[in-house]
Each structure stands twice: as C-alpha cells, then as structure tokens.
Amino acid sequence: MSSIGTRTGWLAGFLTTTVAAGALTVTAPAQAVSGTPAAGAYTFAAKLDIGGGQRSCSGALVDREWVLTAARCFADNTSVPQVAEGAPKLKTTVTVGRTDLTTSGGTVTEVSELVPYTGRDLVMAKLAKPASGITPVEIGSDSPRQGEELKVLGFGRTKTEWVPDKLHSGTFTVGSVKGGKLNVTGKDAAVCKGDTGGPALREQDGRVELVGVNSASWQGGCLGTDTAETRTDAVGARVDDISTWVQKVRYRPVFASAPWGKATHVATGYFTGGSAGGTRHMDMIVRWNDAEVTLYQGAEDKDAKVPFVAEYQLAAPNTPTKKSTWDFARQITGASFGDGSDGLVVRWSDGELTQYTHVDKNGFHGEKMLAKSADWTKAAQITAGRYTANAQRDDLLVVWNDGHVTLHPDLDTNGVKPAAQKVLTKANTTWPHATQITSGEFTGKKTADLLVRWSDGEATIYPGVDTAGFHGETQIRPQKSNWLDATVVGAGAFVANDRPNDVLVRWANGTLSMYPGVDAQGLHDEVKIVG
Template sequence: MGDAAKDGSYAFTAKLDIGGQRSCTAALVEQQWLVTAASCFADNPAQSPKVPAGAPKLKTIATIGRTDLTRGGGSVMEVVELVPRADRDLVMARLAKPVTGITPAAVTTSTPLPGEDVRVAGYGRTKDEWVPDRLHSAAFTIGPVKATRIGLAGKSTDAAVCQGDDGGPAFRDVGGRYELVGVNSMSWQGGCFGTDEAETRRDAVDTRVDDIADWIQSVSSRTLLSRAEWKNAAYMASGYFTGNSVASKRHMDLFVVWKNGSASLYQGSDNNDPKTPFSAEHQIAKAGSIWQYARAVTGGSFTGSGSDGLIVRWKDGEVTEYTHLDQNGVHEEKNLHPGGGKDNYWTYARLITAGRFTANSLRDDLLVLWEDGSTSMYTDVDSKKLSGFIQLTKAGWENAAQISAGDFTGKKTSDLLIQWKDGETTIFPGVDPKGYHGRINIRQVGSPWKNMQTVTVGSFTSDNSKVNDILIGWDNGNLGLYPSVDADGTHGGIELIS
C-alpha cells in the first residue's frame, strides 16, 4: 500500500488484531465505534462475509491513532460488539470505551462519482514488507459505482490494497476534514509482498457507505448517552442549534456545560426512538475552558431566524448572547450586560430560561429568577437587549431549584416548568408579560424528582415543537426522558442509562 504515512496522519485509522490470527484495518467513525469489513471476522471470507451480531468470536484488539506501531500514543481498545450490515461486506465494531483525543472520520452522504480521487489507508502489506510497523496510504481513482460497491484503481505503481488493508478506509480530504467514502472489501493485490509476480492487477472493490450513513449514525448513537455521568452536568440547554426548526424535521439538540468546564453539543436525531434522541456528540470546549465561569445557561430563538442560540450569565455578572452555535462552537457574541463592577446585580440572577412568552412573537423572551425569590421578564432580548424589563413577582420563589420553559398545555405562550427543592414540580401554563395564570402540580412534595440535578424541556422525540419532553439529569448519574408531557402532567419515563 503506497507510501508510509507521516506521524499523526489519518489518526482515525485503526489496526485490528483478530485473535492473533488475522489483521485488518478499520476507521473510527464515532468515539466508541469503528467501521470495517465484515469479512475480517468471517470464518471463511471466501465463501461468505457474513458474521453474527454480538461479541467477536475471537478476541479483537484495536489500535487507533498510532501511525507508527512501535511507538506509544493513540488508544488500544478491545472490540466488544459487532453489528453487521446484512446487505454488504461491512460491520460496525463497538469499542469497550470511547476514544479521546482523536477526531473520527465523517461518513459521507454524497454519492461517489467515477473518476473522483480518494485516498486509501491501511496497515497491510506493502511491496516489500510482510508485516509493516507503520500506516501506509495511496491515492486511488473511483471506477464503476454499483448499488453497494465502488471500484478503485491505483494512481501510482505502488498503489494497491494488500492483505491487512481489508476493512480500511477510502476517504476524501475536504480541507483537512476526512469523509469516509468506502471500506476495503476485495482486491487483486498486484505488487503486494507475497503475491504471485504474474498478478499485475491492482484494482480493488470497496463497500459503499454513503447510502447507509443514517444506519451507521443510528448504530453509533446507541452509546452516546451511556458514556456520560450526568451528575457531572452543570447546565443543560435545548434548541435547534444545528438545524432550522422550520426547514429541518430533526429533533432538538442539547447543549451541556460540564462541571469541569468542558462543553458538549449533542445533535438531534431524525428518528422517533426515545432511547436514541441524539445522533452525534461534538466537543465544543475542553475542561478548564471559559465555560467553567458560566452560572446560568438557556437556549432559545432570539433572532427569529429559526435557528436557536444561547444566553449565558457568567460568574462576574456579564450576560452574553450567542446568536447560534454548531459543531465548531458558539458564534456571533453579543454583550447584553457588562461583567465586573461593584454590586453587579446580574450576579444575583440564579436561574434563567428563554421562552415565547409574548404572543405572536417570532423571538423568545428571557425569564429570570433572582436570589431573593423574585422573578422578572425581559422581552425580545435580541433587539432590546435587557431594556424590556417587567417585574412578575417580588418574592416567594426562593425554593425553586430548576426552571425551564416549554409547551405542555397548548396555550398561546410558553409554559414554565419549576422543580422545587422538596421534589414538588409545577407547570405554570401560558406565562406572559402579565405574569402567571394558574399552576399544575405534576409531582408532589417528597417525590423522587427532588433528586434532579439538571433539567431542560424540548422536542427530543418528535419533530413537533409543540409536543415537548422533559429531559432530566439525575444526581445518580442517569439521564431520564419523559416524552410528550401534557396539561395533566401525564407521561411515561424512559431511563436512557440503566
């Protein structure tokens, strides 16, 4: 296989040692999932590439992100589960633990085109090495494109898919972002060490992934939420951050600030399975970042564009609006209130939430619960900043532990969910600038909801933004999802983490 890769190149590529009997290559497509050829695990690949789902028959060790196998670095993990794709030579392989510090390859959704150039990487044989210690790569051109396969032709005399490259990635380099196009399945191995010199064919056949990108994502999303200890979540905020609420039918995303100062964005899925409401996790900030100074966070539609943003109250009293965020971070910062200064009153803003509290408005308002138990509203914060102040109550809410706005009762304006310190949980229907209009208790004093660590409301199991779910991070590290809460507070609970 072509030339030796430079140190650190194509770190998403993994070497598989299958029971000490067979070696293959794979690609990291999610922090805990590899994609490779099913034939790597088959008893007799020449007869059939099919393998059963479940634990591999032979103990399999994956080395990821180690260009030179004689050195340290990267991660070494056991493969604990196989999820095969029935219609092609492809299998998803779950690692025992998530890999950190390595960016997975994206799975393309664009159909590969004949004549298109791609690169192939693998740990297999070369023209003069039986068991290389380094990752190698070469340039190839896409040939015939079939229903489940694509043909590849090497662009140089050294470009060949050799034994041990099976399952390795064929990928595009899009400005330094790698997109998986195919998985090595079969090849003639012309020019590979140990191949008959009479064999000159260097063509290969790869398994397509573009048409099953959704399936790959749905499999890999199964472990997203089980990796996190939700007792370590400091704040959660929901919104259509990575897609437009009007144009996209995806569910809401979830933004999480962790107690160590890191931040994550969980991208909403497009299926209605309440056990997998998110399709991908993106690290927005590492531990010790500026997010360690956040003291209140909420998501909402502040610009009326259909894509949601964040409002953050920081430790020093500064209040910041980010008009939108995506996989790369937060964008378009707007200062709503300066930080610092003696007796900065925004340091007393204990809880905040955004909601459509003004009827017929396209923009969300901000509701604030202060340290003294009073509540107030700031209307249309994007255009007015914090000048649209309305006092709602002067006291009495000192025992509120968590708040979040959503739609439960079908009113013209958003409802307010409040969890009190004693476990009682209340919905205030149709909150507007005139205040609160009745209350509905959905959990009584002493209920298990007193163990709530964080909460947010959103459309996580449906593309209907008027049917809201309650997502709870519990203090035991679990995450609870209560779908389609209604005016009576009736709903089912699903523990996403057992």
C-alpha cells in the same frame, strides 16, 4: 465471492448483492488486496486478527480510539453483515501504524467494543488503548462518482501470498453508487480474503479521504481462487454520507466521561447552526462548578441515547490565581433573538442581567446589559421561552425569592423595563419552593409551557403560559418522587427536533437522563445518557 476470510481468504471487497452476471457471496474475512505493496503513508490502515487467527480483516483508523471496518468481520454468519453492539464475541487484536507487519512501530491493542451501523456493512471498533503517533484518515463528504478511480487498501491475500506481511493497494474504478453500496472494478488488483473492512480512498490535491469500506468481491486472481474466475468486481459500503454517525460514535465516550456531577446550570438553543425541523438538533451550554463553560453540539438523528456529538470550550475554568467571570454566574437560560444563532441570558451575583444576543462555538456575541440593581440579586430562577405571539424564545420568566413571578416579553426590544413586565403571581409561600424551572413546548398550546421541579420532589407543567398568567397545571411527578434528586433540569429539541419537548435531567449522583417527547400526559420513557 468472498470478502471475509479465514487464513484461506482474500481481500474482502465491497459488494453484498448482485454484480455483473452473478451474485457475490461472502465466506469469512479475507487477506490483502491483490495489488502492489503500499508505502508507509497509509499508517491509518489497520489489520484485525479475530479469534486468534480464525478470521482476518482490514480497517481504517478514524479516531485515536476507533477503527472503521466491515460488520461481517464479526458476524456469526459472514454472509449476513449483522453484529450486536457491545464487546466482540471473539478476542480481536488490532495492529495499526505499520504498513509492514514485520516492523515494531505503531499500536497493537484489543478491541473492547463494537458499534454497528444499522443497514450497512459497517462497524466502529473501539480500541482498548488509543493509537498514538498515527494520524486518522479523514471521512470524505462527497459521493464517489461513476468512472472515478479509488485506491483500495488491505492486508489480505495476494496472487502469490497466503498471509502477506505488508499492506497492499490497488486501483479500482467506480461503476455505480446505489444507496449505501459502492460497486467497483479492479484495474490492476482484486479484493481478496483478509481485505474485508479495508479502506477505499479518494486521493485528490494532496488529500486522502475515506469514501468506502470493503465488503465482498469475486476475488479474481487471488491465491486460492479458481483460475477460471477472472472478475475483479467488488462491493463496498459507502462512508461519505455517514460522517455524522462516525463523529457521534467516537464522541460518545468523551461525553460520558465529563464530570457531570459538577454541572451546575444548563441552557439550550441552536447555537451551532441547527433549527427546528432542520438536520442539526438543539445544542446545550453547561456551566460547571469551576466556572468553565462548555457548548455541546446537537446530533443529526433521533437517537435519544446520543444527543450530542461534539464540544467546544466557551470559557476557561478558574485558576489558582484568577477567577473566571463565569464564577459569578448565578442563572443562565438560552433564548432566541433572530438573525443568527440563539443567545443567552445570564443573571450575575452582583445583580447584573446580561443578554448575549448570539452564542456560537467561537464564544459570546452582542453583549447587552439589561439591568443591574440589588433587586435582581433576588431573582431565584430564570427561563426564556415563547410566551407571547411572536416566534422567538425571547420572553423571560422570573421567579423571585419572595415567590412572585414576572414575565418580561420581547427582551431584545423591551429589555426588563417595569413598564413592559407582567406580574403572573404576587408574592406567596408556594413559588419560593420552585427549585428548577425550564421552558418547553409540551402540550401543543399557542405559547410555551413552564416545567417546575419543586423542593419536595413534585414536578409540574403549566401549559400555555402567557401575559395573562397561568392556565391550569399538570402534575408529572408526585411529591417525594425521585425528582428530589433532579439537580439540573433543561428542556430542548434534542430528539425529534420539531419543538423543545425533550427534558434532560442531571441527577444528584452525577448521571444524566433524557425524557423524549414529553406531552400533556407527562413524562414517558426515561433514557439513560450517562450512568
């Protein structure tokens, strides 16, 4: 059985293991599904020419810049669907937006990057030029069911054509779904060489969803197959359960292209529905130097290189005729007040301190003025953390410009009333040099820790800060270290997502780094996110 083929192959189906009485085998990428010509509605279907005719595969446009196809199309050994991340070894040309290859519509461009999905015959292929005027296919969210009928597409071989010019389709019945594999049987078609990587679709109530990608097949009835072979069973890779991965891959270059050298402040929290120990990890809010405010949604896996998968604009930037309110924001910090998404505390240039009880992708909610006075213009740094016994990150730690440090417990109840505040350190000549501060849970103490980046490049963790003050310190970077260039620092639960012990740094040169799993021993591996 083959699913990837040279010009002698047929539509590569779905199976890579045992089907029926025998074992499916894979040779090279194949040509089209041996079914009927597909109408022009499936313009998201893509044809891949790999190595100038050495191999041919099919695929599906899932984003203007990305095609989802089978990893084995690019593998050195097509029976083992493994491929390295990066540029393809062979020049690959994608044609998408035309179901009839003799026409001139759609987009023709090369593949610049491959991102494989570990453990499954799937790869995302990045287009050198975005496809225009073509609607990508949606990724399904429900698993295919036994007995369900799916439509399978491909540009591979048919019963009578070696290299068809038209996209073909066929109806397949789902036999079983096991792990990441989808076993199907053709009713009126087979998956032939050239069909490898082609989409398996669910069509219901006028919607078309991608639920599988062709991998391997017996190729019964395909041109060039032994006439004694009549089996139309095929195996594909499921995609209904990897929509988050697809979203992460297609968003990665978008995140990296942001002008990170212009990020002035960050705040972390669960703003889009995540929770500690849950599926979705912490989000991040960024305030830019033009006063735009962006919310970055946390990922759902432990990949420190790609901690965010989507973005939402919370506030528009300044215009030539109007300044945004956020132009006057001087400090921001994430906080949690319970009963919904996390919130934000903002210190403004006029001395107002504002609590937004909840923030989500639709904006800021539950605005509450905590204070407004000339005294609060002297607040140099603020950070909210879990510095008291309750479970909320609702205790505000403030470093003032004269060096004294205060803690304001339980903001939602007490606000910043003088009667509730605790003075952790009196005025001094050391703390005015605290250039960046962020709350985290690094050392396993009962209350949160404070991370400080000092003006001389030293970085320090103060473990278990509480209303009684500071209890020792741990130096995690020495004086005159590269942290002199740590312009913005924020801690959050971005990787393991059990507690906020990952530190994100925006450097002076506009690059971003992540330090996952910071603990009592300090920083460990640095992971470059941008740059």
